[in-house]
Amino acid sequence: MKLYQLTKKPMPDYASAKTKRQKQRAAGLHPDYWYPALWSHELAKGEVKEVTFWKQSFALFRGEDGRVRALENRCAHRQLKLSLGVVDGCALTCGYHGWTFGEDGKCSKISHSLFGHKMPNAQVKAFAVEEKYGLIFFCPGDAEKAKLHPIPEIPEWAETSGWGRIPVDFTWPAHHSIIIDNTCDFTHAYLHRNKRPFTYAELKRMTTEGDSVVLEYDTKVGDTPLQRMFISKKTNTNAMTLGYHYPYQWSSTDEKIKHWCFVLPIDERTTRAFFLFYFSPEMLKVPGLPIGVPPKAIGAVMAFAKKVFVEPLLAEDGVAVKAEQEGYEDHWEKPVPDLNPVLYAFMNLTIRKWDEYLADDDAAQATERSEAASAE
Ligand code: FES
Ligand SMILES: [Fe+2]
Incomplete structure (x- = not known):
């Protein structure tokens, strides 16, 4: 008797999905919403943790003032994860050469000599954070758009x-x-x-x-x-x-x-x-x-x-x-x-909702490309 067929092919991604079910099981969630990152008690003052949203890494850290910030999890110098770094007051310092990033994602301080250069214009993305109900929520996309659908009132x-x-x-x-x-x-x-x-x-x-x-x-x-x-x-x-x-x-x-x-x-x-x-x-x-x-x-x-x-x-x-x-x-x-x-x-x-996100993302990328082309 033949063995019943096991599908050995890897599951399809969203673009190659043929049925609605396959699309659903490959779809992400729209990033212009608030998502839970951690329980509040999981992030102490002066602590940084990595949180992953749909395969993208974020560094969440709680400053000395008790407020949580979220940054893209890469140092703008050599792309090490910032979550390997150290909280410095209300900013985050990369663990390798000591570049410090503020809550706006801008590099504000460098621990070593600048060798006569000006401060480099180094920047990573920053994301909005809200704490509610003992949870740290963050918006991995556009916080302005997330204002249209706030965290539910409880x-x-x-x-x-x-x-x-x-x-x-x-x-x-x-x-x-x-x-x-x-x-x-x-x-x-x-x-x-x-x-x-x-x-x-x-x-x-x-x-x-x-x-x-x-x-x-x-x-x-x-x-x-x-x-x-x-x-x-x-x-x-x-x-x-x-x-x-x-x-x-x-x-x-x-x-x-x-x-x-x-x-x-x-x-x-x-x-x-x-x-x-x-x-x-x-x-x-x-x-x-x-x-x-x-x-x-x-x-x-x-x-x-x-x-x-x-x-x-x-x-x-x-x-x-x-x-x-x-x-x-x-x-x-x-x-x-x-x-x-x-x-x-x-x-x-x-x-x-995932189609909406993909369409927005395509439009944003097209705008970026045309802005880059007109700047050349
Ligand atoms: S890699 Fe982060 S400071 Fe150099
Ligand atoms: Fe159940």
Whole structure:
């Protein structure tokens, strides 16, 4: 018998992709948006770290004043990574010959003799940074354009709100679209058949508007006795609304159980996903008693829920998205007969936004070429 055919050819890139699915799985995310780079606590004062967005390297550093800056990760002298350098006040000094770059990316100081020369006009690109919700966000593209779609407002995340909060992240060996698909496509209830975070899902409505897709499912949320022990009966756990608000994903159960997922697309097969889960004090109850969780105990309940529910649940998704990426790379030519219309709406949005980026990029390169030609 012949072995069934394994596709040995490498998966196609965006330009050579023949089907929408192949395009989706090769598409990047539009850089003129805000993306999570690191948790705030991962970058101390005076520290620099490398962060990769879609195969491009950035040096993020926190100055002595506590503010984070982002620069292109190359020294304008001999192109060493600036992330190998040292934070110097509120600037970054390359580790080799000691050229210092300010937050605007301009070389402001050189540690050695200039040999009678003027200061060279050395410059790297600088990128906008914002810290919110315990995350460092940066815009790897044009920050002026990113102003059109700011980081979502999450008033519930404020410490004073009284909401329970669970921040958690995973670096998964999968394309970002595989992760966004996973978080919104409830046909994968089977994967979680023991943990039962959502069961018997029926898609009631899907609305596509601009760069957002909103889904309403009828489903049973938190469908095990253990989960029920913590959820007040006043919470409607028979429905969930989810959205793909490009390039982010969110959900809401009765406005009381919510989350956002912010992804950092590292390359075609690696994504770091940062999740913020948050829970209204109205939905949390003391197990066995018809009373709410006292504000002082919410932190402990969240720590428990993170270890017992959230991390083990997402670990199941991690296994699945990794396996889906591997399956795609082996069999990318095979058709994928998905039944949930949600997946096609997401596919179209991801492709449309990447096409928009590529068209903008082509136009920007053509302008650069004609400016260079007229300067000659
Ligand atoms: S390579 Fe960076 S200072 Fe020389
Ligand atoms: Fe899942």
